[in-house]
Amino acid sequence: MRLNTRAVRVAAAAACVAVSLAACTSPSDDTAETSSSSSTSSAAGPDVNGDGKVIIGVLSPGDLNDNGYYESFVAKAEEFAKSEDWQLIKVGSVNPADALNQARNLCRQKVDLVALGAAELKDAIPASEESVCAKSSWYVPSSADIKQTPKITISRDFINEVIYATGYANGLLMKEKGYTKAGYVTGPEADFSVQAAKAFKAGIKEVVPTATLVTTYTGDFNDSGKAKEAAQAQVSQGVKALYPYLGGATDEVAKFGNTKNLILSTPGTDRCASTSPKFQVSSIFDPGEYFAAALQKFADGELKMGVAREWHLGKDTVPTVKLCGASDAANKALETFIKDVGSGKINVDAQVAKLGA
DSSP: OOSSSBBBBOHHHOOOOOOOOOOSOOOOOSOOOOOOOOOOOOOOSTTTSSSSSSSEEEEEESOOOBBBBBHHHHHEEEEHHHHTTTTEEOSSOOOGHHHHHHHHHHHHHTTTTTSSSGGGGGGGGGGSSSGTTTTOEEEEETTTTTOOOTEEEEEEHHHHHHHHHHHHHHHHHHHHHHHOOOEEEEEEEOOOHHHHHHHHHEEEEEEEEOOOEEEESSSSSSSSSHHHHHHHHHHHTTEEEHHHHHSSSHHHHHHHHHHHHOOEEEEEEEEEEESSSOOSEEOOOHHHHHHHHHHHHHHOOOOOTTTTOOOBTTTBBSSSSEESSSSSSHHHHHHHHHHHHTTTTSSSHHHHHHHHH
């Protein structure tokens, strides 16, 4: 789930973190790439190892059928690989402690591209420097503490931007209904999930200055029982808007939220068309969209190692935030807000530090 990840996510974890198979408009990939290394590798692909076939290997820390963040990454990979007649090897629910060994195993299967589904698996990156992976390119989603090296390409988004806007969107809906208490339920108390909570709170308070946020860390993005119990507890405390910043547990919490008429936000993907569960805000930092852009460059032989592709709210088509069936006034306010973030008129990091504490 995650942003300067997904984030969430769970940045984000980058993603950081978490959510539907449906994706937003395909992003343009003409944004400038940045390099932090003087030894940037030349572009390579798709048959990096020259064995006459193309194999993509994906490692994900999450449930590959979570109906959201983690699934979207694999779904885009499957769609692209099928269109190119490539082979896809996917490994889900990878323990971060085992990420390095799992990456080596992929390289032993002669994959041309090792792709990490989320920044939680950053401990796999040292394998990119080892002989076993010498003939594989690497795609890594961003996290603040991931160092650019000549052996990897990084896809970087910024958790504060999209989650701050998600909070702002919730604030608009809360103000219309006279609500002042929101909730945030997530998994482990990781750096990205803690930062996402701060950004969410800050965005809400931009619209509803007196608003408060109840935050619960269940320890697991996919445990539906723990997540639903946390949501129930928050509702008993008067929460009216809830952000399930989760993975596989998202839908169970959202379905419960529907029974309480809560304002609900998605953790990563566009689900405005979903009816069961129903969401009022789509917070879109879909890792599958970022990866699809990288795969297209890989297919064209233009995916360079040693560089980072940055994605910004208000500048690129993703990340972004959508209101689902809201008033024209609310939609206009959110549109203006996102444009102001993209133009730099709003200093997101400063506002999150000020209002999210």
